[in-house]
Amino acid sequence: MKFSKQSLEEQAVEYLREKIISGVYGVGEKLVESTLSKDLELSRTTIRMALNTLANEGLVIQKPYAGWRVVSFSEDDLWEIYHLRVAFESQAAEMLAERITDEKREKLKAFFEQYVALCESDNVCLNEVCQFDLKLHQLIVVLSGSQRLARMYNSVLNQLLMFIHMTHLDFDAKESANSHTSLVEAICQGQPALAGKLAKENITTFTELGKKLKESRK
Known part of the structure; x- marks a missing residue:
């Protein structure tokens, strides 16, 4: 090359x-x-x-x-990355929902429409879907308005993307955007508690991840 x-x-x-x-x-x-x-x-x-x-x-x-x-991920590494993702993304969702504006709502909806279109396209690529998954949460972090949170999130961004790839081992790429619909709606409707809850639920649990990885290595 x-x-x-x-x-x-x-x-x-x-x-x-x-x-x-x-x-x-x-x-x-x-x-x-x-x-x-x-x-x-x-x-x-x-x-x-x-x-x-x-x-x-x-x-x-x-x-x-x-x-x-x-890099290889030990069980402790995965545990830490999982909890960092839960903490950052749920907090960002709550903060954005609490301070949602028309401008931020439109930006979030516009990106989510692109995400949905990608997942509904023919021959959808899992790698690209994983990228859009992370970019959606990146956008939520940015729109939350917290520069400190954004800096911390960006410092582990690539490991988070590797984590997302690992959690999508048996994932239907076409369902990726759909799994975020309720989260985006809660944010746009200004419901902080619900948005934070849905952000947490959207992330594959650490226990489920461990099972997936063990199955993939058999």
Whole structure:
């Protein structure tokens, strides 16, 4: 694959990030600098800098004498990510519902219509659906008006997306948007308590996730 001259490192980061998040590079998979350098036709220095950026995002790790690997999630890691997602997304939903305005309502509805259209399209791609799932919650966080919450959410964004991919192992992609309908309606109707409750219920429970992962690894 060839890249343009525009910020080779940034392009390498975006390419590798997408491959990791989508599962092309699996959890725990070894990433060899020389192989990536040859495949992407980039210098090893550029690849190393890209991997360092991804390490800061929590997507890869480097171990002495063992090289780079895609991050693996222990049960404790998944437990923590699950609870962070519940805390951030439910709080954002409550805050937005409490301070909903006509402008924010229209932005949320417009994006949700795109989400629904995607899920109703032919040959819907699970990876794209997962991206829209996260973008919907990102939008709710942004529209909540809390810059602090947005910064904290963005700091774990890519791990949250990996989490979403993992929870969608046996998920019907066409039902993804439908599962958010009540949440969007509660926010638009200005019902904070209900919006927070529905945001929590929308997230696959930690127990269910563990069962799914065990089944997928048999």
